[in-house]
Amino acid sequence: MLTFDHSFEDQAGVTTNGTIGLGVREIEDAGVLEILQTPGAALGNWQFLDALLDPASSSFSFLEPLGHAREVKTAVSGLFGRFVARAYATRYLGLTHFVHVRKPPMTLGGMLRGTLQRVPGRRGDMPDWVAWGPNSGMAIIEAKGCHDSKGPDAALKRAFAQAERAEIRIRGRRVPFKRYAIATRWGFTNPKVSAPMLWVKDPEEEGEYHEGEAEALEIAMARWHAATLLAPLGHGSLAKPLLALAQAPFRNRVEGAQAAARDALSAIAPVRVERADAAPEDFLIGGLVTRAGPLGSTAVDGDAGVILRRAGLRPAFVGIERTVLKRVVEGVPNLGSFVQEGAKLAGERRRGEDGAGSWVIRLEEDAAWIAPVAL
Numbered sequence: 001m002l003t004f005d006h007s008f009e010d011q012a013g014v015t016t017n018g019t020i021g022l023g024v025r026e027i028e029d030a031g032v033l034e035i036l037q038t039p040g041a042a043l044g045n046w047q048f049l050d051a052l053l054d055p056a057s058s059s060f061s062f063l064e065p066l067g068h069a070r071e072v073k074t075a076v077s078g079l080f081g082r083f084v085a086r087a088y089a090t091r092y093l094g095l096t097h098f099v100h101v102r103k104p105p106m107t108l109g110g111m112l113r114g115t116l117q118r119v120p121g122r123r124g125d126m127p128d129w130v131a132w133g134p135n136s137g138m139a140i141i142e143a144k145g146c147h148d149s150k151g152p153d154a155a156l157k158r159a160f161a162q163a164e165r166a167e168i169r170i171r172g173r174r175v176p177f178k179r180y181a182i183a184t185r186w187g188f189t190n191p192k193v194s195a196p197m198l199w200v201k202d203p204e205e206e207g208e209y210h211e212g213e214a215e216a217l218e219i220a221m222a223r224w225h226a227a228t229l230l231a232p233l234g235h236g237s238l239a240k241p242l243l244a245l246a247q248a249p250f251r252n253r254v255e256g257a258q259a260a261a262r263d264a265l266s267a268i269a270p271v272r273v274e275r276a277d278a279a280p281e282d283f284l285i286g287g288l289v290t291r292a293g294p295l296g297s298t299a300v301d302g303d304a305g306v307i308l309r310r311a312g313l314r315p316a317f318v319g320i321e322r323t324v325l326k327r328v329v330e331g332v333p334n335l336g337s338f339v340q341e342g343a344k345l346a347g348e349r350r351r352g353e354d355g356a357g358s359w360v361i362r363l364e365e366d367a368a369w370i371a372p373v374a375l
Contacts, residue, residue, distance in 0.1 A: 002053070002060040004184070004198040011178075011204040020198065022060065022087055024049045029352060029360040030090065031083035032289065032318060037100060037228045054189040060084075060196040061187035065147060073147045077186060081145020082128065085182040088198065089141060093180065095133040096355035097225040101126045101140075101166065109220035110249040112213065113171045116140075122165040130168070132221040133355070137214070138177035140166050145184045152183035152199045159183050160201050167205065170217070174207040220246045222328045225356055226320055232294050233287030233318060238264040242328070261329045270322045270375070273361050275368035278350040280359055283373055286319020317361045317370050324357030 001021035009015045028049060054061045066076040089095045099108075104126060106116040116130050127142035142163040146155040159181035168177045180202055187196030223246040231239035241264060244257035270283035288295040290313035352360045361368050 003058060004060055004196045007197070007199040009199075009201045011202055020088075020092065022084065022091065024053070025351070026091065027083050027087045029354070030087040032316065032360050033098075033229065033354065033358065034082055034086050036232050036289070036294065036318065037098065037225075039100070057187075057189060059187055061189050061194075063188070064190045065188055066186065077145035077147050077184075079145070080186070081182075081184045082143045084145070084184050084198065085128075085141065085143030088182060088200075089131065089139075089180065090354060093133070093139070094136040095131040095139055095141075097132045097221045098129050099131070099221065099224040099228065101128060101130055104166065106130075107247045107249075108168070108224070109170075109217055110247045111251065111254060112216045112220065113249075114175075114213075114217050114220060115169055116166055117169055119165055119167050124165060125162055127163045127166050130166070130221075132218055136178070138168055138175065138217065138221075139180055140168070140177060141180045141182065143182045143184075145186065147186055149194065152185035152197050155185070156181055156183035156199045156201060168207075168217075170209070170213050174205065175209055175213065175217070176205065176207045178202060178204050219328070219331050222324075222356070225358075226325060226328055229318070229320065229358060230286070233289075234294070235264075235268060235285065235287070238268065238285075238325075245329070245331075258329065258331075265322075265325060265329060269372040271317065271319060271370050272373050273317065273359075273368055273370050275361070275366050277366070279368070280321060280350075280353075280361075282321040282323050284317070284319030284359060284361075285322055285325060286317060286359075289316050289318050290314060315363045317359075317363065317368070319359055319361075321357040321359075 001023050003019045003021050005017075006020040007015060007017050052062050052066075054063050066073050066080070086098065101116060104116060104118040108114040108116055108130065118126070127140050129141045131139045131141055133139070140163055142159040144152070144155040144159040146152050148154060160179075163179040163181050168175050180200060183199045185197040185199075187194050223242045227239040227242035227246070230242070238261060241257040241261035245254060245261060248254045248257055265285075268285050270285050272283055273279050349355060351366065352362070354360075361370070363370065
């Protein structure tokens with residue numbers, strides 16, 4: 001577990017300073033999920049951080065600056081900043097379901113008339129994510145990574161300004177949510193030692209839910225999260241109706257999408273994962289991902305992992321627990337009661353688990369074996 005100097009400003013404006021730890025594996029796993037859910041992106045190599053970090057340092061410090069040209073440093077810092085922020089938000093903020101913010105107004109729940117909207121008068125880029133967690137509720141998050149020698153304060157202010165441009169409303173009425181700005185300043189060993197910093201600003205926005213609205217929004221977020229993760233893994237037949245379930249404004253369309261999602265889910269052969277250390281108890285639905293990108297679900301068989309490992313492609317299986325998907329399709333309320341791992345502390349979760357029923361199983365590193373299951 002590598003450390004960051006940590007500064008956290010809560011909704012009352014009180015700042016707490018100290019250190020926090022994040023594991024390289026959990027940052028990289030967050031990066032796998034993040035890139036898979038990014039529209040149009042193909043996944044490249046992971047397991048890259050160890051080669052860039054100073055092995056003699058107990059903090060999250062790179063051996064040297066991330067490139068020479070400012071635009072390269074900015075681009076790489078921004079990408080790594082998203083990975084670190086998502087891992088941090090999962091471990092320390094209790095957020096489990098992430099959806100990339102799209103052009104507002106963005107429909108979160110169609111029948112609910114729930115939307116993410118631009119705050120009137122606030123121009124500029126929108127924040128990175130709208131997210132939900134069983135112990136945290138709804139959140140809007142903007143992540144920044146920087147290489148500023150003075151620290152991440154300027155990046156934090158930019159992130160907070162961006163997070164302030166969005167709000168969550170149901171039927172035109174603002175509902176409760178948190179805004180998070182997360183800024184990371186990278187540490188380097190060479191040419192000059194500097195400490196890695198992770199600064200967070202956490203204001204809370206007041207609002208009100210009417211009966212059943214909080215649960216309906218939770219279900220919509222779970223459908224968004226599952227759909228955007230399953231689509232690049234080769235399960236468009238399930239992802240499409242899940243997204244329609246989240247967005248459809250009328251009951252007849254919801255019922256049609258629900259029937260299509262049930263049919264698609266029943267037609268997919270799940271995968272059993274075996275590994276020596278805490279394998280998932282449930283079957284998973286997902287696909288293989290390699291350093292060259294996603295292979296989808298068609299490449300999954302008992303020998304695929306062995307062949308891909310021998311080819312040096314560092315295969316991983318990324319998937320979602322089948323029971324979780326069944327309940328997401330059916331719209332079971334109170335997600336925190338059945339996505340049980342989401343209610344646990346991050347330290348209690350098993351390796352590769354994110355708390356949303358999603359898993360990143362690295363076949364090589366985890367010494368895992370996968371095989372399709374005939375139901």
